[in-house]
Amino acid sequence: xxxxxxxxxxxxxxxxxxxxxxxxxxxxxxxxxxxxxxxxxxxxxxxxxxxxxxxxxxxxxxxxxxxxxxxxxxxxxxxxxxxxxxxxxxxxxxxxxxxxxxxxxxxxxxxx
Amino acid sequence: xxxxxxxxxxxxxxxxxxxxxxxxxxxxxxxxxxxxxxxxxxxxxxxxxxxxxxxxxxxxxxxxxxxxxxxxxxxxxxxxxxxxxxxxxxxxxxxxxxxxxxxxxxxxxxxxxx
Numbered sequence: 001x002x003x004x005x006x007x008x009x010x011x012x013x014x015x016x017x018x019x020x021x022x023x024x025x026x027x028x029x030x031x032x033x034x035x036x037x038x039x040x041x042x043x044x045x046x047x048x049x050x051x052x053x054x055x056x057x058x059x060x061x062x063x064x065x066x067x068x069x070x071x072x073x074x075x076x077x078x079x080x081x082x083x084x085x086x087x088x089x090x091x092x093x094x095x096x097x098x099x100x101x102x103x104x105x106x107x108x109x110x111x112x
Numbered sequence: 113x114x115x116x117x118x119x120x121x122x123x124x125x126x127x128x129x130x131x132x133x134x135x136x137x138x139x140x141x142x143x144x145x146x147x148x149x150x151x152x153x154x155x156x157x158x159x160x161x162x163x164x165x166x167x168x169x170x171x172x173x174x175x176x177x178x179x180x181x182x183x184x185x186x187x188x189x190x191x192x193x194x195x196x197x198x199x200x201x202x203x204x205x206x207x208x209x210x211x212x213x214x215x216x217x218x219x220x221x222x223x224x225x226x
Binding site: 034102 | 113143145153154155156157160170202204206208211212213214215216217218219220222
């Protein structure tokens with residue numbers, strides 16, 4: 001059964017900093033991994049989907065990397081802004097299924 | 113992407129009653145899922161809503177408590193039955209257009225049971 005851990009649990013930084021959010025998972029036999037953000041009391045917004053054949057995926061100031069062999073993914077946020085404040089969730093699927101397994105997230109606060 | 117709406121957006125219900133949550137997608141999708149997010153927790157999958165057949169439930173969730181319908185490829189409902197305060201959560205539906213593709217989430221339904 002897939003288990004997901006995200007570090008750090010919370011992060012508070014001043015605007016402009018570059019950030020690294022870490023995700024580790026126990027079952028490396030995945031075909032993709034998705035990163036989401038969740039604003040308080042809201043649904044999830046898909047940020048990036050990285051396929052198992054890819055090592056990186058980029059969207060604007062966001063860059064996600066995937067290392068299946070070590071069971072790790074990293075979300076890099078460049079030049080952080082107050083609007084980036086949210087909880088970031090990593091979600092690989094359960095082995096052989098399309099069902100996502102969520103970590104507990106990293107709560108990010110970017111101060112002006 | 114996909115445009116997903118959920119109704120209601122929030123509700124306050126009394127213990128012992130039931131609430132049906134609707135999920136509507138702007139176009140046909142292969143997979144629809146229902147998740148629960150308890151206060152301060154991450155998301156847990158309740159079930160996969162299968163079009164034309166019974167939903168597939170995850171361990172710890174049963175059909176009598178969470179009956180699900182999916183009459184077509186754009187619509188699904190989740191009912192939370194015989195509610196107790198422990199059912200207070202955000203309930204979210206998600207969709208996947210094609211197997212192994214990106215999943216998209218609805219805005220969620222915030223349920224409070226008193």
